[in-house]
Amino acid sequence: MVKYGLGLMRLPLLDENDQTSVDIDEVQRMVDECMENGVNFFDTAVPYHLGKSEEALRKTLVDKYPRDSFLISDKLPLFNIQKEEDMEYYFNTSLEKLGIDYFDYYMLHNVSNWTKTIYRNIDCFSFIKQKKQEGLAKKIGISFHDKPKLLRKTLEENPELDFVLLQINYLDWDSQSFKVNELYDIVVEYGLEILVMEPLKGGTIINIPDEAEQLLKNYNPKDSTAKWGLRFSGSLDNVSYVLSGAKNHNQTRENIETFRNFKPLNLNEVELLRKTAKIINDSIAIPCTECRYCMEDGICPHNIPISEYFSLYNDAKRVGFKDFSTQQVMYRTIGLNPDYGLASDCEECGKCSKICPQKLKIPKLLKQVYEEFETTM
Ligand code: SF4
Numbered sequence: 001m002v003k004y005g006l007g008l009m010r011l012p013l014l015d016e017n018d019q020t021s022v023d024i025d026e027v028q029r030m031v032d033e034c035m036e037n038g039v040n041f042f043d044t045a046v047p048y049h050l051g052k053s054e055e056a057l058r059k060t061l062v063d064k065y066p067r068d069s070f071l072i073s074d075k076l077p078l079f080n081i082q083k084e085e086d087m088e089y090y091f092n093t094s095l096e097k098l099g100i101d102y103f104d105y106y107m108l109h110n111v112s113n114w115t116k117t118i119y120r121n122i123d124c125f126s127f128i129k130q131k132k133q134e135g136l137a138k139k140i141g142i143s144f145h146d147k148p149k150l151l152r153k154t155l156e157e158n159p160e161l162d163f164v165l166l167q168i169n170y171l172d173w174d175s176q177s178f179k180v181n182e183l184y185d186i187v188v189e190y191g192l193e194i195l196v197m198e199p200l201k202g203g204t205i206i207n208i209p210d211e212a213e214q215l216l217k218n219y220n221p222k223d224s225t226a227k228w229g230l231r232f233s234g235s236l237d238n239v240s241y242v243l244s245g246a247k248n249h250n251q252t253r254e255n256i257e258t259f260r261n262f263k264p265l266n267l268n269e270v271e272l273l274r275k276t277a278k279i280i281n282d283s284i285a286i287p288c289t290e291c292r293y294c295m296e297d298g299i300c301p302h303n304i305p306i307s308e309y310f311s312l313y314n315d316a317k318r319v320g321f322k323d324f325s326t327q328q329v330m331y332r333t334i335g336l337n338p339d340y341g342l343a344s345d346c347e348e349c350g351k352c353s354k355i356c357p358q359k360l361k362i363p364k365l366l367k368q369v370y371e372e373f374e375t376t377m
């Protein structure tokens with residue numbers, strides 16, 4: 001049976017402008033809701049909330065529940081590895097922050113052409129295989145963000161892997177850029193377990209255009225847009241856990257409900273989602289999932305809050321660009337804060353684009369943001 005796992009990537013915050021201000025009380029309610037309903041899989045990573053996601057998981061889960069009652073998945077941040085000792089450092093620091101002495105699932109974070117030189121030169125695969133042999137990582141795998149050719153080569157060269165974390169959602173399934181259905185087929189061919197990330201594409205599948213929402217409501221007036229998104233990923237063979245974040249306790253409960261009496265999609269429903277995806281894809285200006293990898297410390301020399309700007313741009317695009325609109329005011333509020341850069345500060349160094357799992361041409365898109373928001377400032 002497919003299971004829901006709680007992803008701790010976008011946790012509730014006490015201060016929306018501070019990613020480290022995790023609202024521990026609300027996370028506690030979310031974790032308790034999971035544990036009381038048999039959902040015991042939790043996914044975290046070093047960069048999530050700038051290290052505070054791992055800490056939040058220790059406080060709300062590890063400190064409260066017996067170790068054998070839950071599963072934790074964590075990741076070696078390939079993009080931070082510069083020398084061999086770094087791997088041991090990140091592995092041990094994550095264990096320490098979580099207050100545990102082994103991982104249930106441990107993976108190389110973001111295996112892609114961008115990180116290829118790092119994981120080949122420093123041999124990160126041998127490192128995780130060794131950890132598995134030592135019993136410190138029960139299952140090992142990769143989170144993958146690239147083309148089918150690289151995935152096949154990686155699985156061919158590393159038969160010891162147990163699982164692959166893939167971004168699967170009904171918006172990207174047929175996409176020519178992401179080739180998600182091909183990636184999925186390769187993992188199935190190798191007989192590995194699949195974990196799903198971004199089943200709701202960072203919320204893009206929740207707030208969908210009216211026309212798309214109406215299509216789904218006509219078929220079933222009761223089901224939410226989130227439920228449709230989760231059912232799509234959960235209906236696929238070999239998927240063991242669908243990892244979805246939640247911003248609060250109510251969303252967590254809704255996600256759990258979807259999986260309680262899980263109904264796989266029938267063929268009519270698959271076709272309906274195909275039509276829905278077309279409407280949504282035609283309406284999204286910038287398909288940023290707000291993962292914030294591009295905004296980690298030290299990447300952008302001007303500390304440009306890229307995902308915030310893209311989100312404002314998308315919202316403004318939906319409602320139409322107007323001076324003094326909510327989005328325009330928000331743009332000024334963020335951009336005129338001396339801690340952050342404006343879209344126009346981008347010097348096109350390209351460091352952010354290299355790290356973006358969605359392969360967005362960020363400097364070019366920031367130009368669009370600049371043209372819409374700054375020319376009237
Ligand atoms: S391309 Fe622009 S936004 Fe990206 S890291 Fe460089 S300066 Fe920052």
Ligand code: SF4
Pocket residue numbers: 287288289290291292293294295306307355356357358359360362
């Ligand atoms: S621009 Fe790319 S890396 Fe940055 S938040 Fe959006 S999807 Fe993530």
